[in-house]
Amino acid sequence: MLKTKLTRLSVSDVRFPTSLEQHGSDAMHTDPDYSVAYVVIETDAGLKGYGLTFTLGKGTEIVVCAVEALSTFVVGKCLDEIVNDFRAFYRVLTSDGQMRWIGPEKGVIQLATAAVLNAVWDLWARAEGKPLWKLLVDMDPKKLISCIDFRYITDALTEHEALDILLKGQEGKRQREEQMLKVGYPAYTTSCAWIGYPDQQLKQLCAEALRDGWTRFKVKVGVDLQDDVRRCRLIRHIIGPSNTLMIDANQRWDVGEAITWVTGLAEFRPLWIEEPTSPDDILGHAAISKALAPLGIGVASGEQCHNRVMFKQFLQASALQFVQIDSCRLGSVNENLAVLLMACKFQVPVCPHAGGVGLCELVQHLILFDYISVSTSLHNRMCEYVDHLHEHFKSPVVIQDACYMPPKDPGYSTEMLEESVSRYQYPQGEAWQGHTQS
Amino acid sequence: MLKTKLTRLSVSDVRFPTSLEQHGSDAMHTDPDYSVAYVVIETDAGLKGYGLTFTLGKGTEIVVCAVEALSTFVVGKCLDEIVNDFRAFYRVLTSDGQMRWIGPEKGVIQLATAAVLNAVWDLWARAEGKPLWKLLVDMDPKKLISCIDFRYITDALTEHEALDILLKGQEGKRQREEQMLKVGYPAYTTSCAWIGYPDQQLKQLCAEALRDGWTRFKVKVGVDLQDDVRRCRLIRHIIGPSNTLMIDANQRWDVGEAITWVTGLAEFRPLWIEEPTSPDDILGHAAISKALAPLGIGVASGEQCHNRVMFKQFLQASALQFVQIDSCRLGSVNENLAVLLMACKFQVPVCPHAGGVGLCELVQHLILFDYISVSTSLHNRMCEYVDHLHEHFKSPVVIQDACYMPPKDPGYSTEMLEESVSRYQYPQGEAWQGHTQS
Known part of the structure; x- marks a missing residue:
């Protein structure tokens, strides 16, 4: 199956009107319409690979345009040609002499790289007849290393070392592996406390989550x-003193403001403050980490950390106590492997970002691999979970x-239901008839 | 004129086939086709504003798509509504709750922001009947401050302080100001030594440049x-010991490699090494700066530094000895003002990136303002110049x-000749008939 040729790549703009009910609302993203740029790669063997990157609605068409630009590097290649020197192929996508100018390895073009390579990894795993986590776990370490671009991280x-x-x-x-198959990988929930939810809804959702066995709440x-x-007091009261609470500011503050604000919430004993400031501000996160350490509060970030060079510095500067990889922001599995290995070397736990559309589906594979083959520890580790939009996936x-x-x-x-893709296609899908996006 | 309403925004994909002659070639960008996403804003007063962002060819259509997405925030606004609270308008473009996810403030969407706001600044300066540098020099300091988004840089x-x-x-x-009008702002040339040029061409171009009065060469x-x-020896020999030499690696190396390589070129006494490694690697640049300081070689970077938060950290970490702002990478004049003021506070000279298409035309305004109103010094300062494609501008x-x-x-x-825009429009322009882009 590895000899199959990639004959076609198509991409769709799929948007869910989540803003109507304030699902996913936070301090910076008050009205997201959870969306994806959805990629399907066809092959001459009939096998298909599916990939996606997550967006918040407006602008998805720009990512779609970038995927189309990258497709010229993909179509016509054989799968084995790609995976036998995946590092080189990664460079083809990220380091084209003309295209890298509009990145490099950041923003729209990196999201598009993720969508395309997620489809390639899906295809590879299907060709091997394995779920992706198992493909990674079974892979020869040298082969795994050959998928990683070490440029700019060798210091x-x-x-x-990897x-x-x-x-x-x-x-x-x-x-x-047996342990995971039996009990699974620990998760935490973000579904209870979006910023747009009224108190009554918070209470009810937290109580329900407790009944379902959740012990970690964001x-x-x-x-x-x-x-x-008020909200933290309410939730700490409902979940009790021994369960875990995390807080998430979604980049709302400047450095000094973050320290003051979080100090004001210290009495509720959050495990971490997530995204206290700009996702680009390594030194700012380091200053916040230093100031909050005496309060026993860690700093978490990563969902908008765009590449391995940024994660490298967050680790070098002791700017994060929790690394939140994202399956659709970094350059697919290839770049996530680099970050997992760096986090292991620096002994910082990885707690992936998930939620959105499909992020839970994808990132579970990476964190299973992390536990089984890299970190080998569950201490202070858990994967985000949001109970949302899973019904649109073939293997939720x-x-x-x-x-x-x-x-x-x-x-x-990564495969979505054909009916969902067609119904939520923007702007022509049935779900969008009679609506226009805000 | 400030009461005029912005009625239409159009954007063109304009590409020059520069790769045919290796103009602009460097270690990472071996075959650039210098291009722009070119923006025209029309108003109900008949006045027009022109803006652009620079690209290297492929992918320009993605930036065009992003400009189109941003145009919805612009069309229908009055010019005075924008410039009377420019900080707020800047935030509208960079912090939309849905669109910021595909940035924020980086990559494609930031390039598009630059193109759109460059057109707005052009329009504002035309409405005031002044060249942009003079608009800035004459502007009340409080008004200048009100154009800057201080989010994430107040630490x-x-x-x-600004x-x-x-x-x-x-x-x-x-x-x-009088001094500038009389003698102008010092420049250096990059036109003599692109990486794809053979030795004979280097020699000839350096000799010509010396005759034309150039004393600083990259x-x-x-x-x-x-x-x-071999190339550095050749050029140092031609320009003599007292002229200035800079070297530029365009992000080619890892951190350790950069230090070793540049040490191997120290005998030619370069003033700076430019872009030794990833443009995202603040801590890497700091390590390189520290290692090269005893050799008297500074580190310069900035043409791919995507926002004020990154420049802030480069300055905080003493990672740069020369700040290279770019008029089309940062969020237009607004964000460049923030960087000029930070560089002044940290006492690091600004030596703008130019060349490409139109970058010289634009950035001269910013560096004139920097000298007249901010840094007030010419010590260790100069602006890049490349003798290239100026013939396509109305005011070269x-x-x-x-x-x-x-x-x-x-x-x-920023205004280009209509004939040039039409001739080099990609792919339908006359210049591209019979060619396809590599």
């Missing part, structure tokens, strides 16, 4: 301090007792 | 060390004795 992690980490991870791998903060105090996530159960279908869990 | 520069810098800059302003390096040694730069002479026409020198 933090050399190929040799290989050492993977070789160490072979020990006890089978037991950890609350959106950052619009109004007194409002945040399975949550049991607040844990992600390892997917079993071949591929990267 | 490095407060509004109050105002202080501008108030201090009022002293001696008239003399500096050489592209980074593909092969022995080749670089004027160079006299290797200095930029202040533009006199109203506006931001």
